[in-house]
Amino acid sequence: MAEILATNLLSPVVLAFALGALATLIKSDLKFPEPLYQALSIYLLLAIGLKGGAALAVTPMSQVWAPAAMTILLGILTPIIAFVILLTLGKMDRVNAGALAAHYGSVSAVTFLAAIAFAEATGQPAEGFMPALVALLEVPAIGVGLMLARMGAKGEEASPSLADDNGPPRWALALHEVLTGRSIVLLVGGLAMGWISGPERMADVEPFFTAIFPGVLSLFLLEMGLVAARRLRDLKETGVVLVLFGTLVPILHGTLGVWGGLLAGLSVGGAAVFGTMVASASYIAAPAAVRVALPEAKPSLYLTGALGITFPFNLVVGIPIFFAMARFFGG
Numbered sequence: 278m279a280e281i282l283a284t285n286l287l288s289p290v291v292l293a294f295a296l297g298a299l300a301t302l303i304k305s306d307l308k309f310p311e312p313l314y315q316a317l318s319i320y321l322l323l324a325i326g327l328k329g330g331a332a333l334a335v336t337p338m339s340q341v342w343a344p345a346a347m348t349i350l351l352g353i354l355t356p357i358i359a360f361v362i363l364l365t366l367g368k369m370d371r372v373n374a375g376a377l378a379a380h381y382g383s384v385s386a387v388t389f390l391a392a393i394a395f396a397e398a399t400g401q402p403a404e405g406f407m408p409a410l411v412a413l414l415e416v417p418a419i420g421v422g423l424m425l426a427r428m429g430a431k432g433e434e435a436s437p438s439l440a441d442d443n444g445p446p447r448w449a450l451a452l453h454e455v456l457t458g459r460s461i462v463l464l465v466g467g468l469a470m471g472w473i474s475g476p477e478r479m480a481d482v483e484p485f486f487t488a489i490f491p492g493v494l495s496l497f498l499l500e501m502g503l504v505a506a507r508r509l510r511d512l513k514e515t516g517v518v519l520v521l522f523g524t525l526v527p528i529l530h531g532t533l534g535v536w537g538g539l540l541a542g543l544s545v546g547g548a549a550v551f552g553t554m555v556a557s558a559s560y561i562a563a564p565a566a567v568r569v570a571l572p573e574a575k576p577s578l579y580l581t582g583a584l585g586i587t588f589p590f591n592l593v594v595g596i597p598i599f600f601a602m603a604r605f606f607g608g
Contacts, residue, residue, distance in 0.1 A: 286593065288398060290391050293495040294592055297502020309500045317497045318561075322386060322460060324486040324493075325393075325408045326467015327479065332405025333468065334475045341406055343541040344551070348410045351537055351555050352417035355530045356382030360425045362526060367518050375426020376567045376574035380583045381526060382418030383559035384411055386460060387501060388591050390494055392553035395596050401546035407554075412464040414554060419455055419563050423570045451570035460562045501588070508585030511577050519578065523558075523586030527595055531556030535602045549603035553596055558583035 286292075300307040333341070356378040363374035389411055396403045455461060471479060512520065534555030538548030560583040567574055 288395065289491070289495045290394055290498050291592060294498040294502040294505075294589070297499040297504075298506040298589070299502075301503050301506035308503065314497075314500055317493055317500070319459065319463060320493055321390060321490075321497060322463035323467045324490055325386070325390065325411070326464045327471040327482070327486055329406055329408025329411075329464075330468040330471020331474065331476045331479045332471075333409060334472045336404075336406050340404075340542070341409070344404075344406075344410060344538065344543055344547075345413055347537045347541040348413045348551075349417055351530075351533060352382060352414045353421055355533070355555060356418050356422040356425065358529065359522075359526055360422065363522065367522060369518075372426050372571055373574050373578050375422050375424075376571050376579045377422075377522075377582055378425055379419045379422025379567055380558045380560070380563040380579050381530070381587070382422055383563045384414045384418070384554050385557035385559055385583070385588060385591075386411060386464070386561070387497065388557040388588060388596075389550065389554050391498070391592055392550045392596050392599075394491060394494060395600065396546040396550055399546070399600065401544070401549070401600075403547040403550040404543060407547065407550055408464060409468055410551065411554060412461060412468065415461060415559070415562055416455055419451075419559070419566050422563075423451055423566065426571055426574070451566040454569050455562055455566045458562050458565050498592075505584055505589050508581045511581040511585060519582050520586060523582045524590050527556040527558070527587050527591055528598065531591075531595060531599045532602060535599050535606065539603065539607050545603045545607040546600075548607055549596075549600040552599035552602065553591060556587075556595055556599065557591055558587040560584040560588065 297307075359381040360374050360378035363369040363377055364371065367374070369377070389407075393403060393407070531552040533552075535548050535552035537555070538551035539545075543551055560580065563583070564576070564580060567579060568576075
């Protein structure tokens with residue numbers, strides 16, 4: 278475990294994140310231009326989609342269906358677990374519990390990328406089709422979280438299901454937001470492009486989407502360090518409950534993910550990456566959907582939890598834990 282932790286902490290990805298966080302804490306003027314941040318995120322999402330699609334093109338469906346089914350199952354189960362914990366132990370109201378559940382059932386693409394990089398560094402790479410599971414996990418988890426927020430509510434909360442008197446249902450707007458958001462469009466679009474092209478035709482663009490990928494990821498994590506450290510200032514408002522939830526629930530979800538990945542036939546590296554995916558919390562697709570469907574939910578809760586607590590926790594501690602679990606349970 279100590280060797281795994283050291284490998285993670287000394288990786289350029291984690292060190293770049295730490296540098297960004299430090300820059301914010303010492304009030305440096307370091308910042309990324311918004312167009313550069315957008316360009317980096319587009320590159321990373323499209324790259325993982327392309328690589329996953331190329332791998333899918335040469336992978337028999339017999340190897341994919343079980344992990345895909347497990348992804349959908351956990352995409353339904355994990356937001357329910359998070360919701361029940363927040364509602365009962367956390368004493369949180371239904372709307373905010375559902376908003377957080379949507380985030381913690383969904384997936385962080387950047388955490389996934391960090392886990393993939395770590396798996397390759399340890400010599401136990403994950404299956405090539407893993408990006409397809411990222412896209413598959415996103416939608417059901419957000420949908421279940423939003424549904425839980427509305428079920429059983431009273432009065433006006435029972436169905437602010439309309440954005441306005443004549444507009445479409447709010448859930449339909451949220452679903453559209455998820456399906457047309459840049460995460461899903463780039464991941465699914467990249468998967469389709471890579472699958473249609475296949476590994477041979479993908480070789481033409483491989484130097485751009487593979488060789489410089491680690492460097493681009495390090496730059497992106499530098500920016501994420503800047504942003505995550507700024508969210509830490511909101512901890513005074515959110516309190517200890519969110520800190521405990523944002524660290525302990527990911528371990529629970531990640532354990533289910535590792536176990537489920539091994540049960541579905543994934544390799545040790547694949548199960549560890551899968552566990553990291555399930556343990557992560559979305560801060561791109563889920564906030565966009567929640568903003569539309571649950572406008573009364575507090576961003577200070579779901580953004581601070583996902584980005585200020587769970588993201589750095591998984592990046593530094595969670596990934597090594599899930600790899601140690603996968604090695605232990607998977608031999």
